[in-house]
Amino acid sequence: MTARTARRPAFAELFTPKLVTVLGEGYRAAHLRADAVAGLTVAIVALPLSMAIAIASGVSPDRGLYAAIVGGFLVSALGGSRFQIGGPAGAFIVLVAATVAQHGVDGLILATFLSGLILIAVGLMRLGTYIKYIPYPVTVGFTAGIAVIILTSQFKDLLGLTLTGPEPGPTVPKVEALVAALPSLNAVAASIAAGVIALVALLRRFRPHWPGFLIAVALAAVAAALLHLPVETIGTRFGGIPQSLPSPALPDLSPARIAALLPAALSFALLGGIESLLSAVVADSMTGRRHRSNCELVAQGVANLGSALFGGICVTGTIARTATNVRSGAHGPVAGMLHSLFLLAFILLAAPLASYIPLAALAGVLAVVAWNMAEKHEFAILLRASRGDALVLLVTFLLVVFRDLTEGILAGFALGTLLFLHRMAQSVEVETGLPLIAEDRADRDGTDGFDPALAGDASVAVYRISGAFFFGAAGTVGAALDRIGEHPRAHVIDLSAVPLADSSAAASIAGFAKRAQRQGAPVYISGARPAVRHLLFVHGARPPLVRYRPVLEDAVAEARAALAGDAPRPDDAGDG
Structure with missing residues (x-):
């Protein structure tokens, strides 16, 4: 080997969790206090979001909490980022809802389990480096498309509408069904949703460090309970949430079932890998640290295995919660682990209170999330940047909204690759x-x-x-x-x-x-x-x-x- 030949990184360098690195540097009481404060702050943000994302995905709210507790703990304990917070993410709502509609909750659990195995394999094969080659217009396009789908999926609860049949999955039939149901609008539910959105916006404007989501949802729950408002709540639709974690259980691993759920699992793994590494990059840009991408993918895979064993939904790195963790002064992965333990404490001690939360309030939370996800400024810049980038962006966005998330990503990636090759050939x-x-x-x-x-x-x-x-x-x-x-x-x-x-x-x-x-x-x-x-x-x-x-x-x-x-x-x- 010559002096100029790059040394191949050792296995330990690539796959040692950041928790081991942080503890090896010396972990003191001051660090624990900083992580505890950050973990509690993130848990306050994650509590309403985890339930809202689960409900929007077509499952009960407890499954979102299981994902945040089990999956979030494993992501922080085993991951390659100091500050990554794992849990259910809004980007998965479309895929999860489609999987539940087609294969049921059991099928969703199996797809989550299989996606965990795929992510572990991708990480161990050191393929995490290549995920960064997803073109930027594709990521902006599918993120904006997901935001539109999330927003349209929340209008039923935002307005308290009563549909004559099951809510359609595709965007156009969904909008048609919602328009037809407008005469059933519940003014109280719409007022609660509008109040939550307004309060969150005001708190972000004047008190940005306050937990706006939790405050708005808690006030809505208190109003619904004390005033006996005629709105649907977690209790009326789901009967509340359990006060303990379920016993772990393997999903049905029969060959036929695996073959049926493998396409969904691949979609979960692709989106989860992209989201988690994007989130880790955001944390790096805020802190000056560097994450270990392949270690992070292995941790995301183990987290999805753990979430599936306890009946939770898909887990990935969450950009908003990770950024909150950094801004709250976290020292390392212990903050993410404590965030999961705080959520577990809520289930054990305060689960009955969740029964009073109006679904319109959680829909308002997701409407804010969708608005923030849309990356409107970046979308506008790409439309003006060049015709090629605009084409990739619009094709991805429109296919995600009107066809399928996976089709949108693949078509956008293919167009982006052709555009890159054309530009390289011209050079x-x-x-x-x-x-x-x-x-x-x-x-x-x-x-x-x-x-x-x-x-x-x-x-x-x-x-x-x-x-x-x-x-x-x-x-x-x-x-x-x-x-x-x-x-x-x-x-x-x-x-x-x-x-x-x-x-x-x-x-x-x-x-x-x-x-x-x-x-x-x-x-x-x-x-x-x-x-x-x-x-x-x-x-x-x-x-x-x-x-x-x-x-x-x-x-x-x-x-x-x-x-x-x-x-x-x-x-x-x-x-x-």
């Missing part, structure tokens, strides 16, 4: 008539310009290819090489500004060299990097068909000397 240039001046030795970085008029000898054609030379640009480069009007007696191709090449590029150079050989014109290649030259050799561009020289001026000098008939016998093995 590759073929320059001819490179001047033969002393500065050519410094030209190998590809930064100097050139003046074709300075080319001194028309019998030797000089080309410089610059940029990533890959299949998207191979056709363009090949056409440029073939468009030479006259037939030079020798060709020199400078590859010093080509950082990488693929098989298509190598094949195009080899094909050009063979055509030049038939015309009796030798081909010299200068400045090729070792990896590029190896690929050219593999595809047949090797001596004596092609002669390699380290710098451009050497190749041109030798070509001219060869044409003059006084060149020394070339070393066809090439230099370097």
